[in-house]
Amino acid sequence: xxIKAPExxxxxxxxxxxxxIDTLIKKAPFTRFGGxxxxxxxxxxxxxxxxxxxxxxxxxxxxxxxxKHDSKxxxxxxxxxxxxxxxxxxxxxRSFDENLxxxxxxxxxxxxxxxxxxxxxxxxxxx
Numbered sequence: 001x002x003i004k005a006p007e008x009x010x011x012x013x014x015x016x017x018x019x020x021i022d023t024l025i026k027k028a029p030f031t032r033f034g035g036x037x038x039x040x041x042x043x044x045x046x047x048x049x050x051x052x053x054x055x056x057x058x059x060x061x062x063x064x065x066x067x068k069h070d071s072k073x074x075x076x077x078x079x080x081x082x083x084x085x086x087x088x089x090x091x092x093x094r095s096f097d098e099n100l101x102x103x104x105x106x107x108x109x110x111x112x113x114x115x116x117x118x119x120x121x122x123x124x125x126x127x
Contacts, residue, residue: 018054020091023047023073025066035065049073051081051090070095078108089113 027045028034034044045066051059060077074096088110094117105112 017086017088018091019051019059019088021049021051021060021074021077021096022093023049023070023095028066035067047073049077051077071098071101074101075104078104078110081108081110 025045025047027043034046036044047064047066047068047070049060049062049064049070053059060080062073062077064073070093086109090105090110090112092112092114094115096112097114097117101114102112
């Protein structure tokens with residue numbers, strides 16, 4: 001009997017409650033769905049988004065145009081994750097520091113803990 005690696009991994013790590021989300025922009029000049037890269041003089045590119053658990057096992061991998069903000073990717077990434085009975089913890093960088101994203105995560109029983117964005121006024125009403 002041969003056990004597949006992902007199945008074995010999940011059985012051994014049932015209490016794995018910590019994960020992290022991040023994105024990476026890459027050049028993709030010939031991609032049809034690529035967008036203007038805001039960090040590379042507007043050249044076409046893609047943005048890879050990735051959610052990994054504490055051991056680096058990918059839980060979600062997605063590809064979008066480079067000009068799509070990280071917060072817009074967050075909701076689609078979480079929609080593909082199952083709701084857990086246990087509270088899970090998700091670390092993120094400051095682009096995910098929004099109250100709306102925290103409420104979206106809370107619906108999936110995830111505690112979103114982004115790095116604080118000192119440039120964002122938390123008192124200002126977000127649209």
